[in-house]
Amino acid sequence: MSEENVLLIDQEFQPLTEEEGQNLKPIIKQFMGSYIKYKDTMELEKWLALELRNNLDRLSEDESKKISKEIIDSLKTDEVSRKSLKKAVKQGRSKESWFASQVKNATSRMGTKQTVNYLQELDKSISASNQRLYDTILTKSNTISQNPNLDGFIAEQYHAQTFNINAKASGSQYRAEVLEPNGHGYSKNSVDIVIKDTKGKIVRKYQSKYCKDVKSTQRAFEHGDYRGQRKLVADGQEELIKNASN
Structure with a gap:
């Protein structure tokens, strides 16, 4: 690697x-x-x-x-x-172009069979990620969800699934997962995204806040108790919000 x-x-x-x-x-x-x-x-x-x-x-x-x-x-x-x-x-x-170059570098040292297997596994990861995004956007009746928080749910899935594609491409053992309520509703200050190792053990927790600007995002974090969770924010806002990631 x-x-x-x-x-x-x-x-x-x-x-x-x-x-x-x-x-x-x-x-x-x-x-x-x-x-x-x-x-x-x-x-x-x-x-x-x-x-x-x-x-x-x-x-x-x-x-x-x-x-x-x-x-x-x-x-x-x-x-x-x-x-x-x-x-x-x-x-x-673009970050996507940079990522593509990393994939090319990763496969340049592989034989034909290894490259094919690598790309097949990567394709499976992309398909699974797309399915998770579809499931977030669409209801069981295959219509667009009218949930007022849909934009936030999409952002969470986008972060988790792009992480997983990068993890697959790099050979990382870690995978991100959006925590969903399973019909019981979201609890106050609940974790949005976790990262797990191969044994299913949670190694990081994230609280995602996507607001129009830095001040709005900062206020959103101040209105809850998110101790033990890292801050996940819109690209560019991490530079002005303490202990935040984009």
């Missing part, structure tokens, strides 16, 4: 509770102090492996080295992907 074809979620992440966050503070402080102390005398990978071994029980030297390398490689991949996409958009390319 090339560096450009790794999703950010593939930097292994588990959401923290407020209590876990507080407990993590002294560990972060310890790591920062250690890094400052050894940054000029020890290679980054060796330093991180040492700290991991000191802080994680029963971690062998080989395991700590492997984890250290994976963490550093994923951070480098993240930075490369961010710069690549940012540069492409700045040059006038």
Whole structure:
């Protein structure tokens, strides 16, 4: 897998509770102090492996080295992907065009059979994503839904399904899912979108707010208790709303 074809979620992440966050503070402080102390005398990978071994029980030297390398490689991949996409958009390319180039890069190193299988699986993912969007827009009687919140539901499905197509293209284990009420109605402050790993475990939660401008979106988040959820907003608004993603 090339560096450009790794999703950010593939930097292994588990959401923290407020209590876990507080407990993590002294560990972060310890790591920062250690890094400052050894940054000029020890290679980054060796330093991180040492700290991991000191802080994680029963971690062998080989395991700590492997984890250290994976963490550093994923951070480098993240930075490369961010710069690549940012540069492409700045040059006038669409995100879709950038994504297409990543697919081309991913298949360029495959044999014919691998390429065919890869594209077939990608096509299945696109078909499944389209079906989810159709199900959101249409009622059981095959008419356009008149739900006043339809625009929000479409936005949620769009985010989830484009994530899943990118995940399939990049070989990521993660999948996004829109949480639906199953006939019982949405509960107050309920989670809109989750990301799950291959075991079905939720690793991230998102609250989606799509309003006409930044101020309206910010007010929408202030009118609920969304602790433990990340903010998902319209493209461009994430730059002005704290801890938000587009």
